[in-house]
Amino acid sequence: MIRFALVVTFALSLTACASRIELPGSVLPPEPQAVVVEGMGPPVDWRPVDANTGQIGDIVGLTQLAEDFPDSSSVRMRLLGAHFVAREESGSAPIIADLAWLGERRYLLPEQAVGQLRSAFTTNDERMAVRRAFEWDRSPVSASDVAAEMPVAVAARLAESVLWDSEQDRLFVTSIVSRALHYRESDGAWQAHPISGEGSFSGIALDETRNLIWVASGVVSTTPDPASAYRGLIALDRITLEERRRVPLGPGATISDIAVGPDGTVYASDPIGGGVYFATVTDSTMRTFIAPGTFRSPQGIAVRPDNNALYISDYRYGLAQVMIRSRHVYRMRAAEPMLLDGVDGLWLHGNELIAVQNGLNPHRITAFSLGQGIGVIASHRTLEFANPAWTEPLGGSIAGDALYYLGDGQWDLYEEGGVLREGEWSRVSRIRSVQLVDSPAE
Numbered sequence: 001m002i003r004f005a006l007v008v009t010f011a012l013s014l015t016a017c018a019s020r021i022e023l024p025g026s027v028l029p030p031e032p033q034a035v036v037v038e039g040m041g042p043p044v045d046w047r048p049v050d051a052n053t054g055q056i057g058d059i060v061g062l063t064q065l066a067e068d069f070p071d072s073s074s075v076r077m078r079l080l081g082a083h084f085v086a087r088e089e090s091g092s093a094p095i096i097a098d099l100a101w102l103g104e105r106r107y108l109l110p111e112q113a114v115g116q117l118r119s120a121f122t123t124n125d126e127r128m129a130v131r132r133a134f135e136w137d138r139s140p141v142s143a144s145d146v147a148a149e150m151p152v153a154v155a156a157r158l159a160e161s162v163l164w165d166s167e168q169d170r171l172f173v174t175s176i177v178s179r180a181l182h183y184r185e186s187d188g189a190w191q192a193h194p195i196s197g198e199g200s201f202s203g204i205a206l207d208e209t210r211n212l213i214w215v216a217s218g219v220v221s222t223t224p225d226p227a228s229a230y231r232g233l234i235a236l237d238r239i240t241l242e243e244r245r246r247v248p249l250g251p252g253a254t255i256s257d258i259a260v261g262p263d264g265t266v267y268a269s270d271p272i273g274g275g276v277y278f279a280t281v282t283d284s285t286m287r288t289f290i291a292p293g294t295f296r297s298p299q300g301i302a303v304r305p306d307n308n309a310l311y312i313s314d315y316r317y318g319l320a321q322v323m324i325r326s327r328h329v330y331r332m333r334a335a336e337p338m339l340l341d342g343v344d345g346l347w348l349h350g351n352e353l354i355a356v357q358n359g360l361n362p363h364r365i366t367a368f369s370l371g372q373g374i375g376v377i378a379s380h381r382t383l384e385f386a387n388p389a390w391t392e393p394l395g396g397s398i399a400g401d402a403l404y405y406l407g408d409g410q411w412d413l414y415e416e417g418g419v420l421r422e423g424e425w426s427r428v429s430r431i432r433s434v435q436l437v438d439s440p441a442e
Contacts, residue, residue: 033350033351034351034370034371034372034376034378035369035370035371035372035378035379036371036372037335037371037372037373037376037378040333040335040371040373040376043330043373043374043375044330044331044333044375045328045329045330045331046294046320046329046330046331047065047068047069047331048293048294049294049295049296049314049316049317050274050292050293050296051296053065053296054296054316056078057078057082058082059079059082059083059086059090062075062078062079062082063079065078065079066079068331069317069318069331069341070334071318071332071333071334071338071339071340071341072316072317072318072339072340072341073102073105073107073339073341073342073360074316074317074341074342074359075316075317075341076098076101076102076107077102079098080095080098080099080102083095083098084116084117084120087120092121092126092129095117096126096129096130096133099117099129099130099133099134100129100132100133102133103132103133103134103135103136104136104337105337105338105339106136106137106138106362106364106385107339107360107361108134108138108361108362109134109361110361114130114134117130118130138362138386139385140385140386140387140388141364141382141383141384141385141386141387142384142387142388142389143383143384143434143435144384144387144389144405144407144432144433144434145432145433145434146430146431146432147164147171147404147431147432147433148171148184148430148431149428149429149430149431150173150182150190150428150429150430150431151190151428152425152426152427152428154182154190155178155192155426156173156175156178156180156182156190156192156429157175157176157177157178157410157414157418157426158175158176158177158178158222158410158411158413158414158418159173159174159175159176159182159394159406159408159410159429160173160174160175160176160200160201160202160394160395160406161173161174161201161202161203161204161345161394161395161396161397161406162174162204162395162396162397162404162405162406162431163204163205163206163213163396163397163404164397164399164404164433165206165213165238165399166399166400167238168238168239169185169186170183170184170185171183171184171404171431172204172213173406173429173431174201174202174203174204174215174216174395175200175201176200176201176202176220176222176223176414176418177200177222177223177224177414177418178192179198179199179200179201179223179224179229180192180193180195180198180201181193181195181198181201181204181215183241193236193241195215195217195234195243196243197228197229197230198217198229198230198234199217199218199219199223199226199229199230199231199254200217200218200219200220200222200223200229201215201216201217202216202218202255202256202257202395203215203216203255203256203257203258203268203395204216204258204395204397205258205259205260205266205397206238206260206397207235207260207264207266209262209264210264210281211237211238211239212235212236212237212238212244212245213235213236213237213238213241214233214234214235214236214258214260214266215233215234215235215236215258216233216255216256216257216258216268217229217230217231217232217233217234217255218231218232218249218254218255218256219231219254220254220272221416221417222411222414222415222416222417222418223417223418224417224418230246230248231248231249231253231254231255232246232247232248232249232255232285232286233245233246233247233248233249233255233258233266233268233279233286234246235247247266247279247283247284247285247286248285248286249268249277249285249286250285250286252273253270253273253275253277254270254272254273255268255269255270255277255286256268256269256270256271256299257269257271257298257299257300257301257345257346257395258301259301259302259303259310260303261303261307261324262303262305262306262307263280263281263307264280264281265278265279265280265281266278266279267289267301267303267310268286268301269295269298269299269300269301269312270292270298271297271298271299271315272297273292274292274293274294274295274296274297274298275288275289275290275291275292275295275298276288276289276290276295276298276301276312276322277289289322289327290312290322290327290329294329295312295314295317295320296314296315296316296317297314297315297316298312298313298314298315299312299313299314299315299343299344299345299346300312300313300343300344300345300346300347300355300356301313301346302346302347302348302353303348304348305348307324308323308324308325309321309322309323309324309374310322310324311332311346311348311353312346313341313343313344313346313355314341315341315342315343315344315359316341316359317341318331318332318340318341319331319332319340319343319346319353319355319368319377320332320375321374321375323374330374330375331375332375332376332377333375333376333377334377334380335371335376335377335378335379336379336380338366338368338377338380339357339360340368340377341357341359341360342357342358342359342360343355343356343357343359344356344357344358344359344393344394344395345394345395345396345405347397347398347403349367349398349401349403349436351369351370352367352368352369352370352436353367353368353370353377354366354367354368354383354398354403354436355367355368356393356394356395356396356405358392358393358394358409362385362386363385363386363387363390363392363393364382364383364384364385364386365382365383365384365385365393365403365405365434366380366381366382366383367380367381367382367383367436368380369381383403383434383436384434387407389407389430389432390407390408390409391407391408391409391410391412391427392408392409392411392412393405393406393407393409393432394406394407394409396431398436401435401436401437402433402434402435402436403433403434403436404431404432404433405431405432405433405434406429406430406431406432407430407431407432408427408428408429408430410426410427410429413425413426413427
């Protein structure tokens, strides 16, 4: 859930059945309640991406990238920028097509870019086409309630993620700058739980079977005194909160989002270095699951309950399904127009992937319904959209049929080393909850 600096080179601002088979002999069981989607074809491999992929700027290269990641607004915005630069040679049609694509998926361009588009187009037909691209419903969807607040006095600076343990009646919040794990019990008083040598805490996950709470500790640009920070996993006893286990990560990487599989294996993503790591119940150090060079910025992780596959979000490019046994990576494919990039937190609830998409404009929380086969998304529904109570929705966890998450991201307040920007001050952190299923009619 570490915020990755998504830099899109948008030129406007710079210039005026086979699908059931994983490998031979390996057939996946059908997903429960998964929808059959006709015409999706066989699974599609994930195109490896890295920092160099982000440097592609020519129309031919970006057109291919858009074909390889057809549900990424980040890629489409880069292609739009390239088309804008080449408008004198290529005309306005490619730009209008890009705008229509973004508008159909409810993506809002920055006002500066919109103004530049309008000033660059001279004919009435062009201006009307631009206008039509932005004639979609922008009404906010605000379905969450405030479940708890962390006052500024608690000093959980740059809160990052939330875990609600209903059995123990405890609410946990991790923080980046404070390098602390805070929790609140039924009496309502917040307190920091001491952990020796801690780093910046980000992802947090519950292993109910083994009564463990796992926390990811790492280093990011806003980590104070990074040289002293522990990098790796820490397991706490769910009841006593005593430390039970540490699984360090090797040098040169840091972890953020984590997820626990049914066999107790913990998976963790490195949104900066691009790798995905794991630790089994017997490992003394974390091991590489997917080496850097496949994903640019892996973030949210969700493990299937049958322990066959993971779902992983790449902040820039979309969603992937990774087979645990073979570690083969497939791109998730959408059966209808939707955006699959910009996903920070990711969780599996029944047959839906729940995604916090704070990399899109406007921000949104989306439920993606899985279809039968590898890497198929049958449909999607919007749980929240452009909630005016948000600054930026961040990480959380699912408890029962509700997602608990932070709605007041404060990454914009801090500079390198965790120093508050001049003229800024910490804000109250609000934990919100949104229901994932419709309430039965009375």
